[in-house]
Amino acid sequence: MQSEPVTVRRRDLLALIGTVAGSAAMYHAMTSLGLASESRYKGPIRLEGDPRGASVLVLGAGLAGMTAALELRKAGYTVQILEFNARPGGRNWTLRGGDAFTELGGHKQVCEFEDGLYLNPGPWRIPYHHRALLDYCRRLGIALEPFNQLNHNALLHSVRAFGGKPQRLRAVKADFQGQIAELLAKVTQQGKLDETVSKEDQEILLQALRSWGALDNGYGYKANLISAEFRGYTKDPGGGLTAMPEPSEPVGLSEVLKSRLWRYLRGFAHYNFQTTMFQPVGGMDMIGKAFAKEVGDLIRYNAKVTQIQQDARGVTVSYVDAKNPGAVQQVHADWCVCTIPLTILSQLPLDVSAAMKSAIDAVPYAASVKIGLQFKRRFWEEDEAIYGGISYTDLPIRQIAYPNYDYNRAGRGVLLGAYLFDGPNSYEFTAMSPAERVARAVEFGAVIHPQYKSEFENGIAVAWHRVPFVLGCAGDWSDEARAAHYNNLCQIDGRIALAGEHASALPAWQEGAILSALDAIARLHDRVVRT
Amino acid sequence: MGQGFRRVRWPVRLALSAVMMLSATARAHDGPENRIFSSGFNFAETTGEELFTNVCQGCHMPDAGGASGAGVYPSLVADKNLEARGYPVYLVLNGRRAMPPFGEMMTDAQIAAVVNYLRTHFGNAYDDAVTANEVRDARR
Numbered sequence: 227m228q229s230e231p232v233t234v235r236r237r238d239l240l241a242l243i244g245t246v247a248g249s250a251a252m253y254h255a256m257t258s259l260g261l262a263s264e265s266r267y268k269g270p271i272r273l274e275g276d277p278r279g280a281s282v283l284v285l286g287a288g289l290a291g292m293t294a295a296l297e298l299r300k301a302g303y304t305v306q307i308l309e310f311n312a313r314p315g316g317r318n319w320t321l322r323g324g325d326a327f328t329e330l331g332g333h334k335q336v337c338e339f340e341d342g343l344y345l346n347p348g349p350w351r352i353p354y355h356h357r358a359l360l361d362y363c364r365r366l367g368i369a370l371e372p373f374n375q376l377n378h379n380a381l382l383h384s385v386r387a388f389g390g391k392p393q394r395l396r397a398v399k400a401d402f403q404g405q406i407a408e409l410l411a412k413v414t415q416q417g418k419l420d421e422t423v424s425k426e427d428q429e430i431l432l433q434a435l436r437s438w439g440a441l442d443n444g445y446g447y448k449a450n451l452i453s454a455e456f457r458g459y460t461k462d463p464g465g466g467l468t469a470m471p472e473p474s475e476p477v478g479l480s481e482v483l484k485s486r487l488w489r490y491l492r493g494f495a496h497y498n499f500q501t502t503m504f505q506p507v508g509g510m511d512m513i514g515k516a517f518a519k520e521v522g523d524l525i526r527y528n529a530k531v532t533q534i535q536q537d538a539r540g541v542t543v544s545y546v547d548a549k550n551p552g553a554v555q556q557v558h559a560d561w562c563v564c565t566i567p568l569t570i571l572s573q574l575p576l577d578v579s580a581a582m583k584s585a586i587d588a589v590p591y592a593a594s595v596k597i598g599l600q601f602k603r604r605f606w607e608e609d610e611a612i613y614g615g616i617s618y619t620d621l622p623i624r625q626i627a628y629p630n631y632d633y634n635r636a637g638r639g640v641l642l643g644a645y646l647f648d649g650p651n652s653y654e655f656t657a658m659s660p661a662e663r664v665a666r667a668v669e670f671g672a673v674i675h676p677q678y679k680s681e682f683e684n685g686i687a688v689a690w691h692r693v694p695f696v697l698g699c700a701g702d703w704s705d706e707a708r709a710a711h712y713n714n715l716c717q718i719d720g721r722i723a724l725a726g727e728h729a730s731a732l733p734a735w736q737e738g739a740i741l742s743a744l745d746a747i748a749r750l751h752d753r754v755v756r757t
Numbered sequence: 758m759g760q761g762f763r764r765v766r767w768p769v770r771l772a773l774s775a776v777m778m779l780s781a782t783a784r785a786h787d788g789p790e791n792r793i794f795s796s797g798f799n800f801a802e803t804t805g806e807e808l809f810t811n812v813c814q815g816c817h818m819p820d821a822g823g824a825s826g827a828g829v830y831p832s833l834v835a836d837k838n839l840e841a842r843g844y845p846v847y848l849v850l851n852g853r854r855a856m857p858p859f860g861e862m863m864t865d866a867q868i869a870a871v872v873n874y875l876r877t878h879f880g881n882a883y884d885d886a887v888t889a890n891e892v893r894d895a896r897r
Binding site for chain 2: 310330331530531548566567568569570572573574587590591592593620622649650651653654656657658659661662663664665666668689691692693694695696697698702
């Protein structure tokens with residue numbers, strides 16, 4: 227979303243198609259490019275057949291590892307998990323008041339948020355079509371609530387448009403649609419579409435443009451109560467003697483186009499960001515904790531894997547205590563499901579084929595930074611009627627996301643003061659100390675919300691390349707790397723199968739982690755019961 | 758690649774109110790008063806030092822000493838791997854393992870600058886400088 231490459235890349239092409247022709251056209255384009263499809267999840271996995279006491283060692287207690295462990299134990303396997311951290315969940319993670327986090331390089335942050343307020347440094351939203359994750363949430367009793375991706379009253383901001391003044395999303399959307407509709411209606415009426423659109427379809431098109439663009443009887447997009455129903459009013463409808471509303475003034479076509487704020491509208495058309503989206507009540511780590519309720523007894527925490535060996539009879543994994551590395555310990559098992567991030571796995575001595583090893587070495591991890599900021603009061607709600615959702619900006623913070631819980635409550639609130647994913651700003655924020663990241667997020671955010679200056683209290687910043695247990699945000703596959711290596715990464719190699727978001731077509735999504743684990747254990751189980 | 762990026766020293770270009778606000782919060786961190794932020798897909802930093810400070814040290818740390826967690830970011834201090842200058846050029850361009858590729862986000866001149874900076878700092882003293890043309894030729 228923050229990338230502006232010189233050449234048109236596939237996702238920009240899709241955005242363009244989506245912006246110009248609508249999401250349906252984009253969906254067709256995506257399908258033809260192999261990016262969109264129906265969910266692959268067909269309900270709870272059924273591992274039929276007797277594993278005859280076979281054992282599986284799972285490496286990593288994130289969602290992929292815990293999914294594999296839960297289902298394999300249920301199918302009759304003897305399962306153990308080794309986990310680097312002292313907690314379950316991996317990137318499924320929530321920071322609350324009192325939590326301490328030490329990043330690579332040694333900076334330690336202690337979260338100072340008030341009770342009940344939190345930051346999800348990793349995943350924070352669940353699309354409605356992530357059927358596997360939603361099914362596990364249901365089966366594990368995790369309460370969900372809506373995550374507002376689209377808030378019409380949130381802001382779109384560019385330092386180079388409208389004198390740097392943030393615009394309401396609803397106004398940008400209405401003006402973009404309205405001006406395009408008026409233009410297209412004009413062209414239609416001038417007969418310029420006669421060669422490509424039948425007379426009958428032109429009639430329908432004009433009706434559609436009026437409806438879609440909030441045009442008046444003369445197919446104009448003007449300041450009146452028709453456009454106001456889309457873009458909002460100067461004076462809202464009221465009661466009694468002062469009830470009558472006053473329309474607002476639309477922005478002209480040229481200014482709408484030149485502002486380039488329309489580019490942010492793509493985010494709401496994208497399949498992965500369409501409503502309804504969800505979040506777990508109380509923080510994303512409710513999912514990891516619920517999984518750990520099922521498989522926590524299998525997990526050995528603080529286990530730093532140092533070597534993975536295999537031969538014809540089984541797998542031997544060496545590890546040391548992550549906090550006090552001393553004597554090397556070993557675990558043996560018949561099989562191994564390894565969910566260790568490729569940034570780390572690529573550095574370990576590992577007995578796998580050259581093809582799998584090349585695949586493991588070929589996937590860089592995206593840079594990403596999230597910064598949570600606590601304020602004395604929820605000024606975005608009190609002053610600006612912004613309840614949840616996301617404001618977008620071309621400032622280096624890129625996004626401000628408002629909490630989707632405790633709406634309309636008096637007192638403190640925590641918002642996401644920066645969310646960077648890929649691109650130079652992600653690296654630039656990673657390279658700062660945590661204190662500077664927070665301070666910069668406050669500086670930039672105050673350009674959009676001046677209340678920052680008086681209301682800010684404290685913050686916490688997570689830069690994923692400095693997170694000790696993953697060394698990056700998520701697998702950042704290029705098309706070339708995927709073509710050359712993806713199948714080799716996902717093949718069961720001897721007695722070792724890899725799983726995790728990196729072994730999926732949904733990189734950086736929890737759904738990808740779960741689907742990859744289910745796919746890997748289904749193939750592994752098939753091999754076990756057939757031999 | 759190359760000509761399209763904008764060099765922006767935030768917050769100097771911001772509105773006056775933002776600059777005034779900076780002085781109020783500048784004590785809240787240990788960073789420089791003015792920091793370069795890129796505005797698009799390409800890095801705005803140009804000198805080797807700027808690139809190291811704003812990009813490389815994210816993983817390799819301000820003293821280039823690297824870091825260790827579940828995996829390792831290697832130290833670049835007195836680093837024999839920097840001796841053959843084609844090697845760091847290749848790695849910055851293409852990445853490998855935990856090292857992301859920067860070939861699409863940095864120009865030939867930027868990559869040459871940051872490699873030359875590394876090869877002449879942090880206990881490294883290789884005086885055969887990399888040229889932008891060499892980087893161009895190394896692009897696949």
